[in-house]
Every structure is written in C-alpha cells, then in structure tokens.
Amino acid sequence: MNKTLLKTILKAVLGLIILAFLLAIPRFVESPYALHMMILLFLSVMMGQSWNILGGYAGQHSVGHAAYFGVGAYTTMMLMHSKQIPPWIGVWAGMALVIVVALAIGSICFRLRGPYFVLASIAVAEILRLSAINLTTLTNGAEGILATELPAFKIGGTVVTDFLTKVPFYYIGLFLVVLTIVVTFLVQHSKLGYFFQAIREDQDAAHSLGISISLYKNIALVISAVLTSLAGSFYGIYVGFVDPPTVLGLDVSVQIMLICIIGGMGTLWGPVLGSLILVPLSEALRSNMITEALVKVGMVSADSKLGLFLKENLSHAHVLLYGILVVLVILFMPDGLMGFVRKLALRRKREAV
C-alpha cells in the first residue's frame, strides 16, 4: 500500500517537473527551429493520443482519422479566411461539426467489424477528401486555403498575444497536449475506460454483460474525433495553409495510427513515446541531416554521385522510414515499444525472483 502510494507521488512529482521544464523552455530557447520541433512534437502526441482513445482503448482501428483532422482544420481555416472569424471561436465550430460528422460515420461504420470497419472508415475519409477537392466554392478546391494573418488575441482590450513569434503556438500546443493526456488518463481510469476495454477484448462478451456496444463505441469515437479536430485546427492555424492531401489524405490517417502502433496502443504514454521517435527521425530525414551526417563521418563524399543523389532524394523519402518502421514493429514487437519495454521489465522481475 505504502509502496504504491509512494510510486504515485513520485510519478506526480516527476510529471510536474517535466511540465515545469516544458513551460520554461521558451524562456531559454530562442531558436525558432527548436520551438518548431517542439510544436511538431506536441501536434504528433495530440494526434496519436486522440486516436488511442478509439483505437487503443476501444479497439476500433479507424484508418480514417484524417476525416476528423481535416474537418477541424478546414472549418477553422474557412471561417477565418472567408468570414474573418478568429480561430479561437472557429475551433468550437470545428468541434461541433466534427461531432455531427463522427456520429454520422459511427452510425455507418460501427455496424461493421474488423476489416470491414477499416475499409468503411477509409471510404468515408476519401469521400470527404474528394468533396473538399470538388466543392471549390466552399473549400477553394485543390488549391487549398492560405490564411497566415492571425488577428491579435485580446482580452478586454489588452493584447495578450499577436502571434508574431512561435512562442504563443508553443504554449497553445503544450496546453492542448496536456489536455489530451489528461482526458485519456480520465477515460482510462473511469468506468468508461473499462467499458471500452471490455469491448476491445471481446465484443460479444461485453454485450452479454449488458454493455451497450454501439453507445460506448460512439462515445469513444466522439471523444477521439473532437480531440483530433482540435489537433487539426491547431495544425491549420499554425501552418497557415490547408489543402485536401495534407489534412484529409490517407497518409494522414496512417500517420496518426502509426504514432500509436510504434509507441504502443492502449497505453497512456505510448503515443508520447511514438512521437518522440517518429518526429525527430522524420525531421532528420526531411532536413537532410542524415545525408550531412554521412558526409561528415566520411562514409559518403559530398560531391560523389551517391552523395548528390542522397542529398536530392533522401529528404523526400521520410515516408520510406515510416514503412520500414511499421514492418519492423509489427513483425518484432506487435505491442509497440511500450509493450516491448514492459515485457523486458517483466522478464527482469522474474529473473530477480
């Protein structure tokens, strides 16, 4: 008893220290690039964690989460671009719309199980993507919406921030990450979370115990979709540009899933771990750091044919890395990194006994 209490206190203290550290970062770090990386990391954790609620805990592996991400991003951006509605109001419209979309999708897709559910979720996201391309009057079609001018955020006449640096985005991102993690924690430790997990483990058994399958699946979907839409809105505002492939494409859905799969589905820290691996790795590839490192070590000469080829092409191929990672993780650690670490810890414990 005492030991577990101590552990909880220790965990809480550790969490607070990390949070304080994260809060203090912009005071010491001025490099916009470093802040940009942190914001990308926050975004990735948000996306992964939102998927985790539906996919990890309730076991419904949607490969169509781009739908919610895109609806959030598009609603906020469209309202800001054509109606000059500031994003902190547009976000709510996005979330409201996403609830409607999610319930519509849920009523179709949750009648299906396993592979059929996956296919249906993809189809719905594709319908939304194609609609965004074709409804040119509303969404500006394939050209996308460019809106980089954010109005200053004021409370009672005093300007809180004018969004000129990356610092306000950093704090918004941090706030949203903490929010998603807290929501996941609350879900995990409530009756709701147990219902989700019961459905994941055995749908029929859960049903025979009196758990309303479709109700709880829809609740999981709505929570997951609203959080994903928040992430989408944040992405849209931060980048200042949305177009159908970058927010509604199948790649987005796969990427969202991947964060969880690599880190570990159905665990609170899995998406965080997954993001900590995926974001720096793909950024290193994108910004050609790997080629530069190879050149520095002397493995490849910068002017040789291979060096030039790598420099030109490796940055485009960061998705290749995703592919290799997925294959390796599925084949060798199907429970993700968290599962792998737990297994190791368990083995050590056993050996110690």
Added chain:
Amino acid sequence: MAVFLQSLISGVLIGGVYALIGIGLTLIFGVMRVINFAHGDILMVGMYLTYLIFTLLGIDPFVSVLITFPLMFLFGGFLQKVFINRVLNALAQNQILLTIGLGLIMSNTVMLIFTSDYKILTTSYSSASIKVGGGISVSTPLLISFLITAAITAALYWFLLKTDTGQAIRATAQDREAAQLMGINVKRMSIIAFGLGSALAGTAGALISPTYYIFPQVGGIFTLKAFVITVLGGMGSVIGATLGGILIGITESMGAVYISSGWKDVIVFVLFLLVLLFKPSGLMGKSRT
C-alpha cells in the same frame, strides 16, 4: 444514345482491367484471410517494370506482360514467404498495418529510384481509336488490354477449376484446416495465391501503363478501387470480383459522363458504403462468420 453506348463500352473496357486487380485481391483474401493494402503498390511496381522494359529494351507494354507476369509472381511469392506468412495468425489490424507498411516501402523506394515525376509511356497507338459506327469509337489500347484481360481471366478460371493446384488453392480457401488434413501443402498454396494475386495486379499495371500516368503514388487509388470491387463482388469470390470490376468500370464512366468527372470516385465510394451496409457479403459472396 451514342453517348450512353460510348460510355458503356469504355466502362466495360476499363472494367476488365479493374476485374484483374480485384481478382488478385480476392484470391489473396480467399486463401489467407489477409486484406492486402499493398495491392495498388504492387500494381504500381508492375507499371514501373513495364516502363523500364519499354525504355531499356524497347519491348511493347502489351508484349512485356509475358515478362512482367512471372516476375511479379516471384515478387508476390517473396512477399508472402518473408512477411505475410509471419502474421497469418495475428490480429487483423496488424496484418493490415503490415501490408500498409510494405506498400509505403514500395512506393517510396520507387520514388527514390525514379523520382516523383510523372512518367508517360507513349506508344504509336496510345491515342489511336477504332471507329465502330454510329458515332462510337473505341480506344485501341483499351481494347487490346481488355482482350488480354479476358484471355488471362479465362486462363485463370481454367487453372482454378481444372488443374490439381487450382483445386488445392480453392480447397485451402474454403477451409484451411480441412485442406491441410487432406494433405494439401497450404503454405505452398498461400505462396502461389499471393504470387498469382501480385502477378495479376502487376499485369493490370502493365496493361494500363500506355494510357495512365506513371508515378510512385499511383497505387493508392487502385488499392481503394480493388477493395470496392472485391467487397462489391463478395470477398473471396473470383466470379464476384470479375463482375464487380466491370460494374465499377461502368459506374465510373457513366458517373463521369452524366454527373461530373470530379465526383465519379465519390459515387464509387458511396456505392461501396451502401454495399457494406446492406449486403456486406457482396453480390456473389456467401455470408461467413
């Protein structure tokens, strides 16, 4: 009326190629119960193979099917033996993710080698057409590819129905355990099925390469279409996939003419959702638990 007939004919012609893609996917699903999300990417590999053979050796894309088919068969067999075989008993989502990962590796490796530029394979007959009369004309490359598709499909039916190996494959699809008890080497059948599925997808890629843009991400569109076709026909049913392919071809070409070319894919997906909802076993499929 001429417009209607015209779009009906081009729908059927393109539907033949779709059928080939769908049959490949349905064979793989039937034998292994694995949904192959890399199917479109395998098709894309077939397209690039054809492109390579055409530019390096100067062999006509329709003739090069003779090379593409066996090569893609070996490629599929390799994929099954090295990757898919390990997840046959894993959770459905892990199988799906594995094939998604394999597809990403394929498309991005191709992108590294060939860059993401659109490639066009121009033959002397790429834009030729034959006038049938009544104001209707048929695109020559589509017609040739349809004839080849029909021949391959007929040969495949013969193989599955009449040969011992074909019957063993069908037996494995019906009941893996029972087939194994009857002395069928189900592992070998799985390799053959995945090889055949890949060869069919690769061939489809070869057949459309004279009329389609060739680029590394082209597979995604075809993966989704292949699903629609197989679900429409009934997962695991070869006849269903043939019908489904032609039906989707017609739907697309009619949709493009009578509604708009931008919305034709939306129509296909809506049709797909309707089938999933109201007849999940598909047109020809038997309901399975």
